[in-house]
Amino acid sequence: MKKQQQLYKGSLNTIIMKLLEQQGKMYGYEITQKVKEITRGEMNITEGALYPALHKMEADGFLDVEMDRVDGRIRKYYKLTESGVKETVSRMEELENFIRNMQNIVTGPNLKLEM
């Protein structure tokens, strides 16, 4: 499980952006729970990884913020900016290529890896 977490780590920003593309806007806690739900608990985004990633993407102009008052406290929602949407498309293409190549390497007839 730990090794799998390492594999996910490199794609954290892409995962967050893809989720925001699908859901429109999300807050930090919601992102961690959604990822846990989709991966059936296999991927656990720690707060220590999530917020630096969100804040960096916000500073880079890929994310916009919106605040609302919910249950007596203020909730900060993140959503993609226009450049964020473009960046998501290009990152998803990169990720799909990567997955395809890995699949070819692992299952290819000439490069069958012994497990």
Place this chain on the structure above:
Amino acid sequence: MQLTSNQINHIDYVLRNDYSFEYFDDLRIELLDHISTDVEAEMKNNEILFADALTRVLFKWKDEISWDRTSKYDSVPKMVSKLWKKLDWKYNYCIVPLTALLCFGSMLYRKEDWVTYVMYSIGCIGLVLGFYLMNLFSKNRFNTVLSIYAEDQIKIYVGVLVFALFVNLSINYSDGDLLSQPALFIIVHTTFVFVMRTFIMRKNIKIENQLLKVM
């Protein structure tokens, strides 16, 4: 299970006083919501009391919200120092080669008077931006991670720029030669610092507007 306003205020108090989030309004608000939601879930799922749930949640967060003693920014929570270090690369360190390049370029044309006027114009732009930033900070209604980063040593920078311009002007005036520019590097570098910090403050305006909407 929804937290009462007293319980939310207690978490806010802990964040302000035990973990130095007093001066980061935007981040404190965000963490307050996340921790509160997490505490509610712990109380519901494990059927425990508020105090126990809060201890569990804060334990999860401990590394991120404690001070980062090994960092250059050692008196702020780790999650702040992480972001500031990333901003350093984007807004601070990149200025040095840019300044060096411009100063070196100006050396190639140093025999021509127009270079001096261009340099003074850059200095004036820097001065205007410096005072603009100081004005922005004096009117600031919220302290955010970005605004505190951009405000760091701003008065010293403005002072240094004024002094550098004064030194250059005095030398040019006293020897009647426009070509000597001893404080050129300082003038250009400080101006670039102000340009970058103006960019940061432009981003901060959005966050401030959102905070104004809800507070």
